[in-house]
Amino acid sequence: MTGQLAVLCYHRVLPDADRTGDSWPYFSRGTAVSLSSFARQVEQLTQYVTLVDEAAVSAWIDGRTELDAPSAWITFDDGYADVVEHAAPVLAAVDAAASVFVTTCTLATPPRALPADRWYSALARARRRRGTLVVGGHRWAFDLDRPDDRARLVDGPERRRCLQAPEEERDAILAMLGEALDAPAEPSRRLYLLAEELRGLVRRGWSIGAHGATHRPFPVLDPPALTAELDEVDQAFARYGFPRPAALAYPDAAWSEGSEGIVATHGYRLGLLLGNQVTPRQPLRICRFVVPDEPRWVEQTLLPALGRRG
Numbered sequence: 001m002t003g004q005l006a007v008l009c010y011h012r013v014l015p016d017a018d019r020t021g022d023s024w025p026y027f028s029r030g031t032a033v034s035l036s037s038f039a040r041q042v043e044q045l046t047q048y049v050t051l052v053d054e055a056a057v058s059a060w061i062d063g064r065t066e067l068d069a070p071s072a073w074i075t076f077d078d079g080y081a082d083v084v085e086h087a088a089p090v091l092a093a094v095d096a097a098a099s100v101f102v103t104t105c106t107l108a109t110p111p112r113a114l115p116a117d118r119w120y121s122a123l124a125r126a127r128r129r130r131g132t133l134v135v136g137g138h139r140w141a142f143d144l145d146r147p148d149d150r151a152r153l154v155d156g157p158e159r160r161r162c163l164q165a166p167e168e169e170r171d172a173i174l175a176m177l178g179e180a181l182d183a184p185a186e187p188s189r190r191l192y193l194l195a196e197e198l199r200g201l202v203r204r205g206w207s208i209g210a211h212g213a214t215h216r217p218f219p220v221l222d223p224p225a226l227t228a229e230l231d232e233v234d235q236a237f238a239r240y241g242f243p244r245p246a247a248l249a250y251p252d253a254a255w256s257e258g259s260e261g262i263v264a265t266h267g268y269r270l271g272l273l274l275g276n277q278v279t280p281r282q283p284l285r286i287c288r289f290v291v292p293d294e295p296r297w298v299e300q301t302l303l304p305a306l307g308r309r310g
Contacts, residue, residue: 003050003067004306005060005279007272009249009288010076013038013087019293022188025120028154033293039090041291044298045072048308051096054207054247058269061283070306074098075272075288077211077249078114079106079193088201097205101249101272103215104236106192113187114215115163115170122178122185123153131180135161135173144181163252164220195240202243209247210237210268217254218263226259230266246270260284278305 011031012023019027019034026032033041045051050071052060057073059065074091076083079102091098105112113121129144135158142149153159162173178185193201198208212218213232221229237244247270248263255273263271264284275287289305291297 003069003071005052005057005067005071005073006049006302006306007057007073007075007279007286007288008302009272009274009290010038010074010087011078012080012082013090014082015086022124025123025154027293028151029120030290030292033291035086035090037293037295037297038087040295041298042090042094042096044296044303045074046094046096048298048303049306053097053205054099054209054270057286058246061270061281061286063281070303070308072302075209075249076100078103078215079198079211080191081193081197083193084197084201088204088206092204097201097207099207099209099247100193100198100201101209101211101247102193102198103211103251104213104233105215107195107236107240111190111192112214113191115174116159116215117187117191118174118185119159119162119177120154121187122174122181122183125183125188126181128180128182133158133173133176133180135176142180163215164217195242199241207247208237208242208245209249209270209272210245211249212251215251217252218250218259219254219256221259223258223262226262227266230262247272255285 010033012026013035014023014032016034016036023032050069052071052073060067076098079100083100103114126144132139132141142153144150162170174185202208210233213229218226246268248268249272253274269283270286271284272286272288274290276289277287279287
């Protein structure tokens with residue numbers, strides 16, 4: 001009997017105390033897990049499943065090999081420095097590696113912060129709790145102390161419009177948010193992995209995948225713009241001395257048939273989405289579980305999905 005594959009998607013791994021610190025928007029959004037939760041999850045993974053790497057997944061997806069047991073591939077999106085600071089030591093302790101999907105604008109000097117990180121920076125550093133946003137012609141008066149408004153600011157229509165907008169509109173929305181909250185819409189500290197840190201991970205058996213050049217969702221780009229985006233990724237990988245990427249995580253998990261076709265033409269063998277289910281053998285539509293900040297998640301959710309008991 002062959003095993004099934006689960007692909008796990010993490011973003012940030014942060015100290016437990018950060019749940020109520022400046023990183024609270026990431027925990028609220030579900031794109032951060034605490035270090036204690038991550039350590040417990042890795043412990044459970046090594047006990048009950050086989051951890052595999054990108055090469056093994058590629059061989060399985062192509063039908064060149066089978067999985068002998070239920071397996072998991074650990075991935076990290078966006079290339080946060082937390083990967084080296086907190087996640088990598090936990091994985092090294094169990095002799096495991098993972099994959100990082102990098103948005104290449106974060107490697108520039110100085111790095112260009114991703115729109116979501118700029119948005120969260122303003123929320124986390126707000127000196128004013130009430131304000132007004134006018135986005136897409138809709139006016140919304142918010143109060144950050146109201147739970148519903150707080151949740152909407154973390155992941156509501158205003159933020160989603162910002163992430164999908166062209167650069168000029170996006171910057172205008174972020175400036176409006178910063179003004180409303182009396183807080184800069186720019187991170188106050190280094191968020192992203194440096195090129196040398198990524199090269200160090202490769203030397204330790206990790207792989208680096210693509211996550212776009214600017215993190216704009218692929219379906220909002222026309223074919224020439226998406227092709228230029230993927231060309232820019234190739235140029236950046238070559239410039240920083242990384243292996244040419246064979247795997248790509250769609251920015252914001254946004255997919256369309258047209259963008260998949262361009263990704264395939266560009267030579268990518270694996271395309272990663274989200275979906276919280278075990279992975280079918282569809283090379284450019286690989287589902288991933290978004291792992292929550294829950295120490296027993298592997299036992300309670302992942303193992304049953306893989307047909308296993310803890």
